[in-house]
Amino acid sequence: MHADNWAHKAKLMGYRSRAVFKLEEILIKSKPNKITTILDLGSAPGGWSQFIINRYPKSQVFAIDTLDMDFIKGIKFFKESIENIYDIEDIVRLKGKFDLVISDIAPNLTGISAIDCENIFGLNNLTIKVAINFLETNGTFIMKTFQNSNLKSLRKDMELSFNLVQTYKPAASKKKSGEIYLYGVK
Ligand SMILES: C[S@@+](CC[C@H](N)C(=O)[O-])C[C@H]1O[C@@H](n2cnc3c(N)ncnc32)[C@H](O)[C@@H]1O
Numbered sequence: 001m002h003a004d005n006w007a008h009k010a011k012l013m014g015y016r017s018r019a020v021f022k023l024e025e026i027l028i029k030s031k032p033n034k035i036t037t038i039l040d041l042g043s044a045p046g047g048w049s050q051f052i053i054n055r056y057p058k059s060q061v062f063a064i065d066t067l068d069m070d071f072i073k074g075i076k077f078f079k080e081s082i083e084n085i086y087d088i089e090d091i092v093r094l095k096g097k098f099d100l101v102i103s104d105i106a107p108n109l110t111g112i113s114a115i116d117c118e119n120i121f122g123l124n125n126l127t128i129k130v131a132i133n134f135l136e137t138n139g140t141f142i143m144k145t146f147q148n149s150n151l152k153s154l155r156k157d158m159e160l161s162f163n164l165v166q167t168y169k170p171a172a173s174k175k176k177s178g179e180i181y182l183y184g185v186k
Contacts, residue, residue: 006018006021006172009021010047014050015047015050015051016045016046016047016050016070017045017046017047017048018047018172019047019048019104019172020047020048020050020051021170021171021172022170022172022173022181023047023048023051023052023102023104023142024051025168025170025171025172026142026168026170026181026183027142029168030140030142030166030168030183032099032100032140033099033138033139033140033185034099034100034138034139035052035055035056035059035099035100036056036058036059036060036099037059037060037094037097037098037099037100038052038056038059038060038061038062038098038099038100038101038102039062039063039064039091039098039100039101039102039130039134040052040061040062040063040064040075040102040103040104041064041082041101041102041103041104041105041127041130042064042065042082042103042104042105042106042144043063043064043065043069043075043077043104044065044067044068044069045067045069045070046063046069046070046072046075048102048104049061049063049069049072049075049077050072052100052102053072053073053074053075057074060076060094061074061075061076062075062076062077062078062090062091062094063075063076063077063078064077064078064079064080064081064082064085064088064091065077065079065080066079066080066081067079076090078090078091082105082123082126082127082130083126085130091134094134095133095134096133096134096135096136097134097136098134098135098136098139099135099136099138099139099140100139100140100141100142101130101131101134101135101139101140101141101142102141102142102143103127103131103141103142103143103144104144105123105124105127105143105144106120106144106179107119107120107123117146117148117149117150120145120146120148120150121150121153121154124143124145124150124154125154125157127143128141128143128154128157128158128161131143131184131186132161132186135186136186137186138185138186139185139186140183140184140185140186141158141162141182141183141184141185141186142181142182142183143181143182143183144179144180144181145179145180145181145182146178146179146180147178147179147180148178151167151180154182155167155182158182158184159184161184161186162184162185162186163184163185163186164183164184164185165182165183165184166182166183166184167180167181167182167183168180168181168183169181
């Protein structure tokens with residue numbers, strides 16, 4: 001399906017972004033053990049959070065983004081960078097208890113590929129550390145990254161702390177875009 005059609009479908013279904021279909025596909029393929037306590041990193045405008053709370057209405061969802069995110073019933077949102085996640089008491093008290101950590105974080109692009117690659121790599125490394133610290137054993141981690149020279153290194157890094165590390169390129173992800181998702185079970 002063309003990217004515009006995914007966007008149209010998302011709008012019809014009341015979702016804030018077409019990114020929901022990427023998450024849906026990854027969840028179908030990866031079959032997480034449990035989805036009850038979720039951390040959504042880089043959550044704005046809120047498509048993934050909407051999807052999770054619609055599908056798993058009894059779950060506890062914590063979302064964080066540097067940008068504002070309009071209210072979603074059932075979502076506890078914090079306008080903060082993941083660099084400061086350890087300052088958010090409501091999230092810190094659940095350290096080691098999350099069963100799903102999802103990250104669609106993407107930094108602002110400068111257009112200078114070397115700088116963009118390093119910024120993405122830095123954020124991805126930080127995100128992996130957050131997932132390791134906040135997930136329970138057997139918890140599932142899904143993270144967006146990009147197909148560049150750092151991908152192998154990120155994957156190797158994940159393999160040190162996660163079992164069953166895999167990459168997914170969902171159908172709803174634009175073919176031309178270099179984005180790809182890493183998945184692991186702690
Ligand atoms: C592609 S969007 C996420 C879309 C979202 N999954 C959805 O379905 O609506 C990427 C988000 O990452 C956020 N972001 C970038 N750097 C961040 C950081 N250091 N901490 C938290 N969020 C960050 C951006 O502000 C942006 O909203």
